[in-house]
Amino acid sequence: MKKITIVAGLLLLYACNTYVGLPEKVTQTGFKVREIPPYPQQTGGDPEVGFDYLLNGDYIGSGVPLSLFGKRTSRRDSILDRPGINATLPYMVTAFETANQISVVNGNCFTCHSAEINGQLVLGLGNSFSDFRNNFSVMSKGMNTVMRLRYKKDSEEWAAYEDFGAYFKAIAPRIRTNQPGVNTAARLAEACAMHRDPSDLSYREQPNFEMPDYNIATDVPPLWLMKKKNSLYYTAVGRGDFTKLLFQAALLGIPDSTQARVAITRFKDVLAWLETLEAPEYPFPVNQQLAAEGEKLFNEHCSKCHGTYGENPGYPNKVVSLEVVKTDPWYASYAVDAPIVEWYNQSWFALSEPKSWFEPQAGYVAPPLDGIWASAPYLHNGSVPTLEDLLYSPGRPAIWERSEDSRDYDPVKVGWKYEAKTKKAGKWTYNTRLPAYSNVGHTFGDKLSGAERKALIEYLKTL
Ligand code: HEC
Ligand code: HEC
Numbered sequence: 001m002k003k004i005t006i007v008a009g010l011l012l013l014y015a016c017n018t019y020v021g022l023p024e025k026v027t028q029t030g031f032k033v034r035e036i037p038p039y040p041q042q043t044g045g046d047p048e049v050g051f052d053y054l055l056n057g058d059y060i061g062s063g064v065p066l067s068l069f070g071k072r073t074s075r076r077d078s079i080l081d082r083p084g085i086n087a088t089l090p091y092m093v094t095a096f097e098t099a100n101q102i103s104v105v106n107g108n109c110f111t112c113h114s115a116e117i118n119g120q121l122v123l124g125l126g127n128s129f130s131d132f133r134n135n136f137s138v139m140s141k142g143m144n145t146v147m148r149l150r151y152k153k154d155s156e157e158w159a160a161y162e163d164f165g166a167y168f169k170a171i172a173p174r175i176r177t178n179q180p181g182v183n184t185a186a187r188l189a190e191a192c193a194m195h196r197d198p199s200d201l202s203y204r205e206q207p208n209f210e211m212p213d214y215n216i217a218t219d220v221p222p223l224w225l226m227k228k229k230n231s232l233y234y235t236a237v238g239r240g241d242f243t244k245l246l247f248q249a250a251l252l253g254i255p256d257s258t259q260a261r262v263a264i265t266r267f268k269d270v271l272a273w274l275e276t277l278e279a280p281e282y283p284f285p286v287n288q289q290l291a292a293e294g295e296k297l298f299n300e301h302c303s304k305c306h307g308t309y310g311e312n313p314g315y316p317n318k319v320v321s322l323e324v325v326k327t328d329p330w331y332a333s334y335a336v337d338a339p340i341v342e343w344y345n346q347s348w349f350a351l352s353e354p355k356s357w358f359e360p361q362a363g364y365v366a367p368p369l370d371g372i373w374a375s376a377p378y379l380h381n382g383s384v385p386t387l388e389d390l391l392y393s394p395g396r397p398a399i400w401e402r403s404e405d406s407r408d409y410d411p412v413k414v415g416w417k418y419e420a421k422t423k424k425a426g427k428w429t430y431n432t433r434l435p436a437y438s439n440v441g442h443t444f445g446d447k448l449s450g451a452e453r454k455a456l457i458e459y460l461k462t463l
Contacts, residue, residue: 021212022435023334029321029362036230036317039240042354045272053266054109056086058096061254062164063106064143065157066095068150079121099259102160106253112183112220116406117374124277125374126220128181128382129404136172164253166203170195174211179437180428182217182382190340192251198347202256209339216331216436219382221367222375224277228368230317234380235335236365240356243267244349257348279371282461284411294459297452301444305366309463321363326441328381335360369463376415383432383439386415387460391445391453401429414457
């Protein structure tokens with residue numbers, strides 16, 4: 001008896017420790033499908049200037065002094081072939097000069113928004129190999145210690161690091177996950193907002209709001225879809241002017257809204273570059289006849305939500321309620337009540353022109369499917385490894401492991417090669433039994449026959 005109580009107690013403790021702060025689950029959404037209206041976007045940006053700014057620009061505001069890294073190698077990073085101080089840095093980080101003229105390093109958009117497929121780096125493809133299970137608090141402490149040893153508190157280097165150091169410390173416990181491969185960017189933005197004054201974006205020691213301990217993360221969407229969308233993000237939360245929404249990444253290190261005002265004008269060019277992005281083409285042979293059969297099935301069963309492709313392209317910009325799509329509800333359930341919504345809608349982002357605001361929905365956007373062959377794993381939480389599994393829900397693996405090699409691509413099931421497991425195996429094992437990561441719902445392919453699904457998958461390769 002005693003033994004059982006102890007075991008039960010330990011289990012309870014374990015459960016509490018792991019899942020404290022799961023949001024209230026939304027059960028009534030009050031809508032089935034909603035269309036997101038368009039909002040006028042800024043035009044006239046220069047895509048080349050925008051791309052250069054994303055790779056070499058100062059939008060993160062502050063970072064770790066470049067001089068901290070000592071003597072650097074002279075080996076050029078052959079992937080992007082960048083000029084100047086970035087020539088020898090890997091593509092996912094950028095060195096830039098801060099307002100007080102110190103060269104610092106920080107991550108750039110491509111840390112999360114680029115990935116390899118079949119051994120080829122694709123800029124704009126979501127990186128599903130980040131590991132947010134790391135203990136970032138330890139990393140943050142380590143960084144502060146090294147900074148203190150190396151630079152005086154009143155040095156220019158310390159000043160160039162200070163904003164990033166403070167935000168990183170604050171966000172560290174808020175971005176840790178219990179699942180590999182998924183990304184907590186949304187929590188990262190929220191944790192930064194937690195310590196920023198909404199009106200001038202300056203640092204506030206006292207948090208503006210509380211955040212739950214259980215951090216829900218997602219897959220990273222491909223950037224070439226943006227040009228079709230009237231809202232950003234899985235829950236359609238991002239509305240209004242896209243330049244402002246994209247600039248949220250800078251919440252990690254900009255000092256305040258004065259610098260934001262300067263940088264935001266550059267995001268018109270970034271937007272123009274994002275609008276030039278195209279989905280990569282499927283690199284293996286396609287059976288055209290089978291694909292043509294698949295197209296008919298797609299137009300019959302799928303296009304009302306996902307749009308049409310080829311000769312008559314169209315995209316309806318629909319958000320589908322949790323009750324209809326029935327995929328894992330936790331991400332959207334949290335989004336509708338997340339404290340960042342109120343913060344954002346009272347902040348510089350929403351109150352100054354051009355305006356952007358947050359309007360989350362208790363559902364998920366039915367995304368455009370361009371380049372869908374390349375963007376496994378599938379669904380907002382990345383819980384389904386291949387299109388075959390996505391289109392037949394009883395076949396989806398509960399626990400699955402993949403390798404780290406992007407050449408382990410499966411052209412038959414279309415997506416990641418994987419092995420189904422009965423318990424956690426290697427580093428890249430996805431566990432759909434963890435809260436927020438279930439692979440349920442989106443059963444729209446189940447009613448089709450095996451042959452019909454084959455045809456449909458062949459068609460999806462061509463998008
Ligand atoms: C820490 C990782 C990370 C960084 C850095 C990052 N993003 Fe993202 N981005 C994400 C994730 C994750 C999402 C999906 C969040 C969601 O929809 O709830 C996302 C969503 C987006 C979307 C919306 C896509 C869609 O279909 O709705 C765009 C556009 C975007 N990011 C652009 C950028 C740009 C530009 C930068 C650099 C200024 C950037 N991101 C930096 C992880 C990141
Ligand atoms: C009622 C609307 C609706 C219908 C019908 C529908 N879908 Fe979806 N689909 C969605 C929504 C919403 C999502 C996003 C769900 C999520 O992320 O949790 C989605 C996600 C997907 C994804 C994954 C996208 C990604 O990037 O992860 C694919 C692939 C897909 N659908 C294909 C299809 C196909 C093929 C059909 C036809 C058999 C179909 N869908 C029918 C609404 C729909």
